[in-house]
Amino acid sequence: xxxxxxxxxxxxxxxxxxxxxxxxxxxxxxxxxxxxxxxxxxxxxxxxxxxxxxxxxxxxxxxxxxxxxxxxxxxxxxxxxxxxxxxxxxxxxxxxxxxxxxxxxxxxxxxxxxxxxxxxxxxxxxxxxxxxxxxxxxxxxxxxxxxxxxxxxxxxxxxxxxxxxxxxxxxxxxxxxxxxxxxxxxxxxxxxxxxxxxxxxxxxxxxxxxxxxxxxxxxxxxxxxxxxxxxxxxxxxxxxxxxxxxxxxxxxxxxxxxxxxxxxxxxxxxxxxxxxxxxxxxxxxxxxxxxxxxxxxxxxxxxxxxxxxxxxxxxxxxxxxxxxxxxxxxxxxxxxxxxxxxxxxxxxxxxxxxxxxxxxxxxxxxxx
Numbered sequence: 001x002x003x004x005x006x007x008x009x010x011x012x013x014x015x016x017x018x019x020x021x022x023x024x025x026x027x028x029x030x031x032x033x034x035x036x037x038x039x040x041x042x043x044x045x046x047x048x049x050x051x052x053x054x055x056x057x058x059x060x061x062x063x064x065x066x067x068x069x070x071x072x073x074x075x076x077x078x079x080x081x082x083x084x085x086x087x088x089x090x091x092x093x094x095x096x097x098x099x100x101x102x103x104x105x106x107x108x109x110x111x112x113x114x115x116x117x118x119x120x121x122x123x124x125x126x127x128x129x130x131x132x133x134x135x136x137x138x139x140x141x142x143x144x145x146x147x148x149x150x151x152x153x154x155x156x157x158x159x160x161x162x163x164x165x166x167x168x169x170x171x172x173x174x175x176x177x178x179x180x181x182x183x184x185x186x187x188x189x190x191x192x193x194x195x196x197x198x199x200x201x202x203x204x205x206x207x208x209x210x211x212x213x214x215x216x217x218x219x220x221x222x223x224x225x226x227x228x229x230x231x232x233x234x235x236x237x238x239x240x241x242x243x244x245x246x247x248x249x250x251x252x253x254x255x256x257x258x259x260x261x262x263x264x265x266x267x268x269x270x271x272x273x274x275x276x277x278x279x280x281x282x283x284x285x286x287x288x289x290x291x292x293x294x295x296x297x298x299x300x301x302x303x304x305x306x307x308x309x310x311x312x313x314x315x316x317x318x319x320x321x322x323x324x325x326x327x328x329x330x331x332x333x334x335x336x337x338x339x340x341x342x343x344x345x346x347x348x349x350x351x352x353x354x355x356x357x358x359x360x361x362x363x364x365x366x367x368x
Contacts, residue, residue, distance in 0.1 A: 132182025181268025248274030
């Protein structure tokens with residue numbers, strides 16, 4: 001088992017990575033499960049695939065699993081989903097010292113973590129991520145949120161989990177499209193500051209997506225270690241280091257908003273396309289070689305991820321997309337910082353990007 005510490009000041013925790021952890025949930029959680037009844041938030045698809053496994057582990061240890069089962073998809077990460085989950089937790093008698101289990105992908109982890117942050121002014125939760133995206137990114141770092149009509153993740157809190165159990169076996173029941181979407185977040189760590197890891201992705205990405213154990217587990221542990229290092233340095237995005245993890249996300253959230261947070265474009269798919277757009281915009285600004293930008297696009301194309309904005313057939317123009325950006329939570333005094341690239345592995349935070357220029361660039365990409 002790989003054990004990766006996340007050294008948050010005052011609230012350190014571990015991310016454990018090993019095949020079979022969902023079969024050992026009770027033992028892994030140990031004394032954190034201090035009561036007979038254990039509240040678990042999940043979605044209907046994950047419950048079918050892994051609910052029985054988790055329940056068997058808990059019941060064998062003398063616990064009674066209590067389930068809140070939500071519809072799968074981003075629509076559950078809403079005011080309604082949050083209110084229903086909070087009311088359920090209160091009805092279950094959850095106390096501040098209890099631990100809520102979040103069994104699922106990023107939607108479940110974000111929603112459960114936010115509910116845990118606000119129930120009785122903060123109680124504990126444990127992440128049991130079942131998607132590649134959640135295992136390598138959203139389950140680690142304490143960002144929790146819901147979506148609103150104004151945009152993605154605009155209401156939320158920083159609330160760290162007490163423990164993360166990442167079981168690669170859970171990915172065997174993941175649809176191929178979901179696995180590919182999560183892979184975009186793996187590639188991100190190479191593009192931020194590790195060009196050697198991006199080259200590793202180019203060599204091993206197809207094997208990873210085919211489900212080969214060794215490259216998959218290497219990608220998970222490498223990605224978690226990279227995120228843990230950045231989060232420990234800048235938990236709340238105050239120094240700028242953690243902001244680099246948003247590479248591609250400003251474009252991605254805009255595209256998700258334009259497609260109404262629907263299955264038309266999964267979050268990881270939007271991130272892949274967002275990183276291509278960030279690279280091409282960087283090249284347009286003379287910050288990186290166009291050949292490097294197209295190398296990034298080519299890798300996503302080779303792995304079946306979106307890499308051309310025009311292929312979405314959005315039926316809108318660049319200014320319409322930029323209007324979504326004006327609601328971005330990173331807006332500061334009327335300006336929006338962008339994570340751009342000075343080459344592969346050279347991410348940096350640009351605070352002088354003109355949104356009118358971004359709109360013109362997106363117009364070009366929509367017609368590409």
